[in-house]
Amino acid sequence: MSTSSASPAATSVVVPRPSASLVVVNERNEILLVHRNPKARSFGGMTVFPGGNYDKTQDSSLAITAIRETFEESGLLLASSNDPSSSTSLDDTQLDKARHDIHQQSVLFQKFLTSSHLKADINALLPFTQWITPPGPPRRFHTQFFVTFLPAAPSAGFTSGAKQERIPKHDGGQEVISARFVHPSEALREFREGKITFMPPQFYILTTLSDILLGSRNTEEQRAKAETLSRGAFGCMVMNPRPRKPIGDDLAQGYSILTYEGDETRGGSKGRLHRAKLRVVDGIIKEIILQRNFDIFSEVELHAFREPSRL
Secondary structure, eight states: OOOOOOOHHOOOOOOOOOEEEEEEEEETEEOOOOEOOOOSSTTTTOOOOOOEEOOTTTTTSSHHHHHHHHHHHHHOOEEEEEEOOOEEEOHHHHHHHHHHHHHTTTSHHHHHHHHHTTTEOGGGGGEEEEEEEOOOSSEEEEEEEEEEEEESOOOOOOSEEEEEOBBTTTTSOBSSEEEEEHHHHHHHHHHTSSSOOOOOHHHHHHHHHHTTTTTTSHHHHHHHHHHHHHSSSSHOOEEEOOEEEEHHHHHTOOEEEEOOOTTTTTOOOTOEEEEEEEEEEEEEEEEEEEEEEETHHHHHHGGOOOOOOOO
């Protein structure tokens, strides 16, 4: 008897695409956010950190992906001179032309850096968790998030305030329609008021940073705390969100539940919560409540985080 072929369900699982996203913090503890075009193929209308897919023709690492995508989407270039004798300084016109050319793939990012006597400041990027899109959506991503601080990371271009950008794609569409720096506590307030929309990874990271980036002046102590998280167990966490059927009050109040590794239902100790409660209306996330009852500096249970396929 001949062996049967794989079932449709087995062959239809979408493999997550490697990607990277960068959380840029300026001197006022504001974080760079971009607003995606509602017509974009992925995360349309969402407010996110700049980022995108790894491109093997452009990127030698996910850190380069994060820096390149941040430059394309916002105009902020995290790079410094690799030639101490050179006084090369790019003005906004040159930066905007380079952004356009790199986005259109008429110029490779590395070639632009080399010709401008620049090197990407990958050493300024701190790994800050990975997230994998749950099975189901037609497009899935395995995203490495990074955090970086200005002016610790040399930069040029857009570093504060707000700006409107029109970034042409090959099809004449747009990916990002605006970019701005905003304090994480203010961004979370806007989300609660329904002015902007976040996905769970962005909400999780903003909530985490809002407890560190207190006030309107970035300090060495705050940067040290973020680096401690990055270098420790927290920075190594790989999140595979999984739905869990709501019960009791959560069910009565119309919440959906997403659990993360380390939750008591996902390998964590009894009573440990590592999950999010979501209220979704007409397919749009209107509310997220993060339930995390452990110290992220000292109580992350790494045994609960299984290692997925390598990025």
